[in-house]
Amino acid sequence: MTDVLHPPVHVEHHDGAHEEHHGPTGILNWLTSTDHKVIGLSYTVTSVIMLVIGGLFAEIIRGQLASPNGSLVSLAQYNELFTMHGSVMIYLFAGPFAFGALANIMVPIQIGAPDMAFPRLNALSYWLYLTGSITMLSGFFTAGGAANFGWVGYAPLSNSLNTPGAGADLWIGGLLLTGFSAIFTGVNLVATIFYLRAPGMTMFRMPIFTWNMLVTAILILLAFPVLTAGLVMLYADRHFGTHIFSVAGGGVPVLWQHIFWFWGHPEVYILALPFFGMVTEVIAVFSRKPVFGYKGMIFATLTIAALSLGVWAHHMFTTGVVLLPFFSIMSLLIAVPTGIKMFNWIGTMWRGQVWFSTSMLMALGFLFTFLIGGLTGIYLASPPLDFFTHDTYFVVAHFHSVVMALVLGAMAGLYYWGPKISGYLLNERIGKAQFWFLFIGTQVFTFPLYILGLQGMPRRMAVYPNDPQWKTLNDISTLGAVLIGISTIIFVINVVVSWKKYPAGDNPWDAQTLEWFTTSPPPHHNFYRLPQIRSERPTWDHNHPDYRSLHHGEHEGVHEVEGTHV
Amino acid sequence: MPGFGASAGVTESSKSAFHLWQGFSIGAVIIGALVVFLMLWAVVRYRRKGDRIPEQHQYHLPLEVIYTVVPILIVFGLFAATLVVENKATANPKTDVVVNVNAFQWGWQFLYPGTNALVYGQTTESPIMEIPVNTNVHINLTSTDVIHGFYVRAFNFSRYALPGVVNQFTIRAQSTGTYFGQCTQLCGLYHSLMFFRVKVVTASQYATWLATFNNPTDIANAAAALKTTNAELASGVASKTSYTKFGR
Numbered sequence: 088m089t090d091v092l093h094p095p096v097h098v099e100h101h102d103g104a105h106e107e108h109h110g111p112t113g114i115l116n117w118l119t120s121t122d123h124k125v126i127g128l129s130y131t132v133t134s135v136i137m138l139v140i141g142g143l144f145a146e147i148i149r150g151q152l153a154s155p156n157g158s159l160v161s162l163a164q165y166n167e168l169f170t171m172h173g174s175v176m177i178y179l180f181a182g183p184f185a186f187g188a189l190a191n192i193m194v195p196i197q198i199g200a201p202d203m204a205f206p207r208l209n210a211l212s213y214w215l216y217l218t219g220s221i222t223m224l225s226g227f228f229t230a231g232g233a234a235n236f237g238w239v240g241y242a243p244l245s246n247s248l249n250t251p252g253a254g255a256d257l258w259i260g261g262l263l264l265t266g267f268s269a270i271f272t273g274v275n276l277v278a279t280i281f282y283l284r285a286p287g288m289t290m291f292r293m294p295i296f297t298w299n300m301l302v303t304a305i306l307i308l309l310a311f312p313v314l315t316a317g318l319v320m321l322y323a324d325r326h327f328g329t330h331i332f333s334v335a336g337g338g339v340p341v342l343w344q345h346i347f348w349f350w351g352h353p354e355v356y357i358l359a360l361p362f363f364g365m366v367t368e369v370i371a372v373f374s375r376k377p378v379f380g381y382k383g384m385i386f387a388t389l390t391i392a393a394l395s396l397g398v399w400a401h402h403m404f405t406t407g408v409v410l411l412p413f414f415s416i417m418s419l420l421i422a423v424p425t426g427i428k429m430f431n432w433i434g435t436m437w438r439g440q441v442w443f444s445t446s447m448l449m450a451l452g453f454l455f456t457f458l459i460g461g462l463t464g465i466y467l468a469s470p471p472l473d474f475f476t477h478d479t480y481f482v483v484a485h486f487h488s489v490v491m492a493l494v495l496g497a498m499a500g501l502y503y504w505g506p507k508i509s510g511y512l513l514n515e516r517i518g519k520a521q522f523w524f525l526f527i528g529t530q531v532f533t534f535p536l537y538i539l540g541l542q543g544m545p546r547r548m549a550v551y552p553n554d555p556q557w558k559t560l561n562d563i564s565t566l567g568a569v570l571i572g573i574s575t576i577i578f579v580i581n582v583v584v585s586w587k588k589y590p591a592g593d594n595p596w597d598a599q600t601l602e603w604f605t606t607s608p609p610p611h612h613n614f615y616r617l618p619q620i621r622s623e624r625p626t627w628d629h630n631h632p633d634y635r636s637l638h639h640g641e642h643e644g645v646h647e648v649e650g651t652h653v
Numbered sequence: 654m655p656g657f658g659a660s661a662g663v664t665e666s667s668k669s670a671f672h673l674w675q676g677f678s679i680g681a682v683i684i685g686a687l688v689v690f691l692m693l694w695a696v697v698r699y700r701r702k703g704d705r706i707p708e709q710h711q712y713h714l715p716l717e718v719i720y721t722v723v724p725i726l727i728v729f730g731l732f733a734a735t736l737v738v739e740n741k742a743t744a745n746p747k748t749d750v751v752v753n754v755n756a757f758q759w760g761w762q763f764l765y766p767g768t769n770a771l772v773y774g775q776t777t778e779s780p781i782m783e784i785p786v787n788t789n790v791h792i793n794l795t796s797t798d799v800i801h802g803f804y805v806r807a808f809n810f811s812r813y814a815l816p817g818v819v820n821q822f823t824i825r826a827q828s829t830g831t832y833f834g835q836c837t838q839l840c841g842l843y844h845s846l847m848f849f850r851v852k853v854v855t856a857s858q859y860a861t862w863l864a865t866f867n868n869p870t871d872i873a874n875a876a877a878a879l880k881t882t883n884a885e886l887a888s889g890v891a892s893k894t895s896y897t898k899f900g901r
Contacts, residue, residue: 162842237839243816244799244841334817340800341815374699377711383721405802406813407820410743416732423724429688430720436695439707443700451696458688462681469735471670471742472677475659475809478802478837541658543806545837548845552833636711 121206122611126213127192128508133217134184138494140224141175142575144168149568152561155553165549166235167254171224173238174258177358178265179220181493185361186272186307187216189500190300192508194276196602197297199285199620201612204278208271215268223261226254234258237547239351240321242332242343247325256325259318266315273307276300285601287620291385294600294623295378298385299364302392303357309396310353317346341406348399356395359489360388362496363428366450369499370432372598373447374439377624377636380431387424387431394421404470405477418468425461429454444596445518449499452526453492460488463537478547481540484533491529491571498525498578506591510607514589517581524574532567535560599627657682659809663832663853665825666742667809673738677731684727742810745823748791750859752782756794756801756814756836759843764879769866771875776846783852785859786829794820802837805851811837826853 111119120126148168151157160168195203203209226233231252236245240258243249280293280301293301321343323329330336332343371378378384394417400409401418432454441447463485466472476482498521506512539560544551551557594603604626605614618629622636657678661671699707755762760775763782774780784790794803796814804811807830812820836847854862866875 162845166839166842166844241800241839244839249799249841340817374707375701376707377709379711380713380717381711383717405811406815407822408815408818410739412732412736412739415735415739416728419728419732419735420725422728423721426724427717427721430691430717433688433691433695434713434716436692436699438710439695439699440701440703440705441696441699443696451692454692455689458685462685465681465731466674466677469673469677469731469739471666471673471735471738474742474811475667475670475804475806477811478804538658541660543804543833543835545802545804545835547839550845631706634706634709636709638711639713639715641710642708 121202121210123191123195123203123206123209124508124609126209127188129213130183130187130191130216131189131508133213133220134180134188137175137179137220138184139575141172141180142572144172144175146568146572148172149565151549152551153565155558156550160549162549163232163235166547167227167233169547170234170237170258171226174223174234174262176490177238177354178262179216179223181358181490182269182354183216183265184497185358186269186276186300186303187213189365189504190276190296190303190361191272193504193602194297194300195279195283196507196605196609196613197294197600198280198283198288199601199614199617200279200283201614203275204283205275209275212268212271212275215264215271219261219264219266219268221261222257222264226252226257229253229257239347240343241347242321242324242340243334245321245325245343246333256322259322259325263315263318266311266318269307270311270315273304273311276304277308280304285617285620287625288601291382292620292623292625294364295367295381295384296361296364296600299360299367299388302388303360306353306357306360306392306395310350310357313346314350314354317343317350320346341403341408344403344406345399345409348402349396351402352399353392353395355489356391358493360391362453362493362500363388365500365503366453366496367428367432367435368598368600369446369450369503370435372503372596373442373444373450374436375442375597376435376439377599377627378431379434379437380427381623383427384431387427390424391421394424398468401468401473404473410470415468415470419465422461422465422468429458429461444502445513445515445522446499446502446596448519448522449495449502449525452522452529453495453499456488456495456526456529457492459533460485460492463488476540478545479540480536480544480546483546484536484540487536488529488533491533495525495529498522503596504602506595507602507607507609510591511585511587512589512591512595513581514585517577517584521574521577521581524570524577528567528570528572528574530567532564532571535563535567539564594626594630597627597630599624601625604629660806662809663807663826663828663830664810665827666738667807669738669741670809673734676734680727680731743822745791745821746789748789748823750785750788750790751793752784752790753793754782754795754803754814756796756803756840756847758798758841759836759847761847761849765863768863769872769875770863771866771879773878774849776843777848779848779850781831781850781852782834783854783859783862784824784826785856786826786853788825788856790824790826792822792824794822799840800838801840801847803834804837805832805834807832807851813838826851829853829855 151159151165229252231254233254236250245255280297320331324332330338332338332340367378398414398418400414403409502513502518539557544557591607593606604618618625622628654675657675659671659674661668751766753764753766761780762773764771772780794812794814796816801814802811803814808824812822830853832851834849834851836844
């Protein structure tokens with residue numbers, strides 16, 4: 088399969104010069120590298136550690152809720168735990184894993200670039216991210232404990248009167264640092280995608296993942312500076328005597344919510360779009376077909392991004408001060424492009440050859456879980472329904488369906504691209520065991536929470552009224568969380584067991600996009616040579632010149648040619 | 654018709670919100686079932702059977718137009734239904750009874766303007782807000798410190814208690830009974846324990862209850878208590894321990 092049947096047209100002659108390029112090795116290489124693959128790998132390892140830390144917090148939370156008057160942790164510790172669980176997962180895992188780890192490694196290779204546009208800025212992004220993460224988590228070692236006002240940090244609970252401790256300041260500082268890290272990565276991605284594409288790689292020949300990362304990067308540049316400004320204001324309120332968010336000095340507490348959610352809702356799509364992109368690639372490759380409705384998919388992504396900037400107040404319907412129908416219709420409309428994506432994913436599998444690799448199973452798990460999260464999200468766009476589900480476990484269940492779908496998508500991405508980065512495949516049998524624990528665990532974990540929310544259990548409760556049904560539902564949910572925990576352990580076992588065991592080759596999945604044309608792992612500047620780029624599937628075109636993409640009504644002349652496979 | 658996990662509640666607007674919930678749920682179940690069926694069909698019918706490369710179909714414009722336009726129409730239907738119910742839920746009709754609800758860390762104060770009635774209590778003392786049945790009750794909701802959430806499941810309704818803002822809404826309970834209420838917005842250490850009750854009674858029971866506040870000793874006590882509580886509430890986050898002794 089890796090045989091080169093046709094002489095490559097565009098050849099970069101470096102004759103292995105890049106291999107000699109490597110300067111320091113080992114830890115010094117890691118500390119000083121500006122190679123996007125090394126930085127991306129640092130991001131991958133750091134963000135997966137954050138996933139494990141955030142997951143441990145989640146297991147403690149579910150342990151506490153296994154009984155109505157749980158005594159695993161104190162009320163104060165519980166507030167710290169769910170605050171840091173949300174903060175770690177959203178600020179330190181999901182975003183950095185998507186645009187710091189996978190995009191950092193894959194976007195340059197997918198468009199045939201030797202590196203990111205600004206390699207040193209890229210290194211700065213990683214070091215800001217690492218120091219920001221350590222800063223935020225170090226709150227646990229201060230006298231007052233870590234931040235405890237929820238991951239949204241609503242004023243005036245987050246002011247110096249109500250939350251005097253240093254943990255809150257470390258939370259603000261950590262978030263500022265990781266925020267700048269995200270902004271710099273956004274700048275880098277936009278510049279890389281606009282200026283470093285290989286000859287022939289036009290915008291509408293870019294893989295969907297790269298497209299989604301471009302849109303994500305633009306959203307980052309629009310949203311994150313607003314959060315940064317808000318955090319500076321919050322810090323000024325806490326320490327410099329300003330009264331931006333406090334009634335006493337003529338400030339407006341709800342202003343914080345406006346600022347936070349003006350960042351926070353685009354952030355939802357900043358987290359989701361990269362994983363949509365990964366799953367799109369995985370489904371196309373393992374159905375052995377092109378992405379169905381490629382251009383429609385891109386326009387759906389752009390529509391989601393545009394709408395996401397005008398829906399922030401749906402998080403604030405119950406404040407009573409922004410009850411405008413505008414926010415309701417904008418939020419409902421996001422269902423349309425999201426639905427287009429869902430149908431495009433199904434259309435990609437339709438009449439394909441669906442190969443149930445671990446990566447594909449994870450992607451299918453994503454589809455189902457995201458469908459549940461998406462449908463329950465539509466309710467929340469309707470203010471009368473939001474009134475009685477807001478701040479209950481219904482909302483918790485909704486966004487955990489969404490983010491657990493993203494975790495499944497992340498796993499699909501790791502199993503799919505891991506071999507390209509490391510040169511070695513993961514064990515498929517263990518991977519499938521991991522999938523079933525993760526997928527079933529997710530449903531067992533979220534489903535009881537929907538019912539609990541509708542029965543009136545508010546979120547962020549360390550203890551809850553002693554109702555036998557509430558206890559049962561909480562216990563089932565805790566069981567689901569345990570299954571998810573086991574799946575994480577299986578993943579770690581898989582990495583250990585498969586360590587350098589199954590060589591991957593250049594293109595183990597008969598994939599379509601440019602990253603599968605180079606070696607695994609790619610050389611220092613990614614490519615020794617490039618194929619002709621005449622569609623969004625250059626590697627596929629190169630390996631299967633007789634199987635081009637078809638429009639509606641077209642048919643392929645030749646069918647019975649033996650395809651390639653592992 | 655199934656409730657899809659929710660319940661009708663006891664107020665006029667809780668029932669219309671519940672019907673909206675049912676409508677949304679029927680739509681969600683139909684669309685969800687259709688998508689799950691298509692997914693299952695695709696993975697079962699088109700599972701890998703060999704190494705043959707399938708036809709590389711990428712575009713089907715008529716189909717793509719259909720699954721863009723139909724969802725838009727559905728969304729506008731949902732939006733229209735939302736507007737009707739929302740206007741009902743947030744309407745402020747003529748009211749006969751007014752209750753000023755004051756949330757604080759970590760309890761509730763219910764003040765009935767024009768009468769001597771005052772109820773307050775913190776955390777698990779669960780102060781009881783008493784209101785007459787089949788009457789428009791106007792609530793003025795505010796907070797003295799951080800943001801709290803006024804949530805009664807039987808009303809299918811919640812609203813933030815914001816410092817510096819008086820949120821107004823109207824409740825019309827249609828059956829008597831005592832209903833559980835709780836703070837839903839994280840407000841600090843004892844957030845999990847910030848309970849209250851709403852007791853819906855007949856008009857005559859309500860009048861009798863109001864009258865219990867009218868003897869001179871109670872008036873004097875209530876006035877003193879109001880002064881103390883308001884002074885404390887105004888002082889920000891000072892110790893609220895004194896509330897315990899005023900609990901009804």
